[in-house]
Amino acid sequence: MMTQRISLTEPPKNSKLFVKAALGAVPLLSQRRASLPDRVVRLEGFRVDPDHLAAYCRATGLRFGDSLPLTYPFVLSFPLAMQLVVARDFPFVAVGAVHAENTIERAREISVAEPLDFETHIENLREHPKGLLVDAITEVKVGREQVWRQVTTFLHQQKTSLSGGPKPEPKPDEVPPPPLRALRVDQKMINRYAAASGDHNPIHTSALGAKAFGFPKPIAHGMWSAAAILGSIEGRIPEKSTYTVKFGKPILLPSTVNMYADQVAGGWDLALKHPKKGYPHLTATLR
Numbered sequence: 001m002m003t004q005r006i007s008l009t010e011p012p013k014n015s016k017l018f019v020k021a022a023l024g025a026v027p028l029l030s031q032r033r034a035s036l037p038d039r040v041v042r043l044e045g046f047r048v049d050p051d052h053l054a055a056y057c058r059a060t061g062l063r064f065g066d067s068l069p070l071t072y073p074f075v076l077s078f079p080l081a082m083q084l085v086v087a088r089d090f091p092f093v094a095v096g097a098v099h100a101e102n103t104i105e106r107a108r109e110i111s112v113a114e115p116l117d118f119e120t121h122i123e124n125l126r127e128h129p130k131g132l133l134v135d136a137i138t139e140v141k142v143g144r145e146q147v148w149r150q151v152t153t154f155l156h157q158q159k160t161s162l163s164g165g166p167k168p169e170p171k172p173d174e175v176p177p178p179p180l181r182a183l184r185v186d187q188k189m190i191n192r193y194a195a196a197s198g199d200h201n202p203i204h205t206s207a208l209g210a211k212a213f214g215f216p217k218p219i220a221h222g223m224w225s226a227a228a229i230l231g232s233i234e235g236r237i238p239e240k241s242t243y244t245v246k247f248g249k250p251i252l253l254p255s256t257v258n259m260y261a262d263q264v265a266g267g268w269d270l271a272l273k274h275p276k277k278g279y280p281h282l283t284a285t286l287r
Contacts, residue, residue, distance in 0.1 A: 179258035
């Protein structure tokens with residue numbers, strides 16, 4: 001089988017992608033198959049819009065400057081991954097899929113002025129006790145130099161052959177240690193992030209949408225929290241770095257969460273935890 005290559009001249013419009021995703025969730029219209037389509041999406045010569053970058057920095061609390069925040073290329077590449085996931089022949093529907101983990105490798109700082117070439121594909125469809133996992137891989141180049149790479153792992157909750165095993169013993173809630181600081185997040189902030197990131201998944205923006213997917217209230221985007229926590233160590237992030245994030249229990253809106261940043265050999269250990277029960281919403285390492 002030849003890889004199907006899709007070359008774009010501009011990022012796909014998220015509004016259209018979400019309509020496609022919603023239609024894909026209608027059983028009559030979806031023809032799911034058990035394997036991943038062999039497809040690559042490319043976007044070449046992309047120029048960062050400083051106004052868009054400013055809106056992203058406002059929504060996440062990151063600094064607006066001449067170089068791109070470590071997590072910013074995620075929102076630029078998100079529509080490319082979405083285009084692959086909303087395809088009719090993709091193994092599961094995009095709506096309600098949960099972002100489980102994320103790894104970003106940056107080779108150097110990226111200037112706002114540099115033209116960027118993006119390439120995204122999806123691989124590694126596998127079973128998990130809670131459903132199906134896939135990895136969206138994005139590489140960003142300036143000319144021939146790869147400056148940024150990301151693996152985004154999505155979970156689609158469904159029954160698999162690994163489901164129904166013994167559940168691990170729930171850990172007793174622990175009173176968390178005093179945080180570096182408390183971080184407040186509300187619907188208004190998340191709506192700002194949804195507008196800046198283009199991720200209008202109803203689990204983040206609508207009480208009804210969240211309930212439809214089993215959440216009592218709308219939840220914060222995982223990558224909002226992954227960006228917001230970097231604000232606590234901004235200016236101390238090395239140019240060449242690997243940022244690995246695991247998402248725990250979702251942050252229900254509105255919430256105040258405890259933020260932790262511990263300097264360790266080779267970098268930082270970061271976490272967002274529930275202020276009373278101490279369970280993690282996010283654990284991350286920056287090396």
